[in-house]
Amino acid sequence: MSKKQPKFALITGCGQGGIGEALAKEYVRHDVVPIATVLPTESTEHLAEVGIVSFPLDVTIEESVVALKENVIRLTGGHLDFLVNNAGVCYTMTAIDTDVEEVKKMFDVNVFGPMRMVHHFHQLLIDSGGTIMNIGSIGGIIPYVYGSSYNASKAALHHWSSTLRVEMAPFSVKVLTIISGEVGTNFLKTDRHRTLPKESYFSPLAEEFEEHVRRVPCTKSAAKKSPEQKC
Numbered sequence: 001m002s003k004k005q006p007k008f009a010l011i012t013g014c015g016q017g018g019i020g021e022a023l024a025k026e027y028v029r030h031d032v033v034p035i036a037t038v039l040p041t042e043s044t045e046h047l048a049e050v051g052i053v054s055f056p057l058d059v060t061i062e063e064s065v066v067a068l069k070e071n072v073i074r075l076t077g078g079h080l081d082f083l084v085n086n087a088g089v090c091y092t093m094t095a096i097d098t099d100v101e102e103v104k105k106m107f108d109v110n111v112f113g114p115m116r117m118v119h120h121f122h123q124l125l126i127d128s129g130g131t132i133m134n135i136g137s138i139g140g141i142i143p144y145v146y147g148s149s150y151n152a153s154k155a156a157l158h159h160w161s162s163t164l165r166v167e168m169a170p171f172s173v174k175v176l177t178i179i180s181g182e183v184g185t186n187f188l189k190t191d192r193h194r195t196l197p198k199e200s201y202f203s204p205l206a207e208e209f210e211e212h213v214r215r216v217p218c219t220k221s222a223a224k225k226s227p228e229q230k231c
Helices: 019-029 062-076 100-110 112-128 148-171 187-191 203-214 220-225
Strands: 007-011 032-038 053-056 082-085 131-135 174-178
Touching: 007 019, 007 062, 019 032, 019 082, 032 062, 053 062, 062 112, 082 112, 100 112, 100 148, 112 131, 112 148, 131 148, 148 174
Parallel strands: 007 032, 007 082, 032 053, 082 131, 131 174
Antiparallel strands: none
16 A cells, blocks of 8 residues: 655745744644745744754745755655745835835845745646645735835735736646734834834824834734733
């Protein structure tokens, strides 16, 4: 009797305390072998201690994606069932005070990152009749204040993903866009020290802006930990 082929899921952005880590652990519970990726500078202890295989990846660097593909092929024999494009970053700023260079960096992760991943991994997914999952955001559908650039990056991802869905259908590859709301993660950590420019027209709201970037995502679990938090 032949051994059953295990299912493999490749998940980007599995740093500690994020959606990627939670998804990797959930795949384990459903008998799918997760392959997690973290930035080369990030710790992998939170994954190793629960037996999850991980590789370094920077989705903004072509060579890093190519190296990951080689590692995945060696690990799985060229089999891949799920690709989860989860890696993402946030940039919080008023639209008129936006630093375009910062926005370019964000788009390189949030939009061009998934494009690079699909470009290099599509053959494995076609061979298995697999599934691509792109982690979007409610901000790409219902824009929120101070998030114009982030909202735009997720709207771009949504539209690209919708087109990809149509184009991959003939190859029996499913494409899903996950529209997430606020999730109790450390996603906002890189924005917590951001402040408005002193000359900004919004400077009278500087204190409110800083409270916004330091906020804890408003979820049921967060409310249980901090009952005083208003959701």
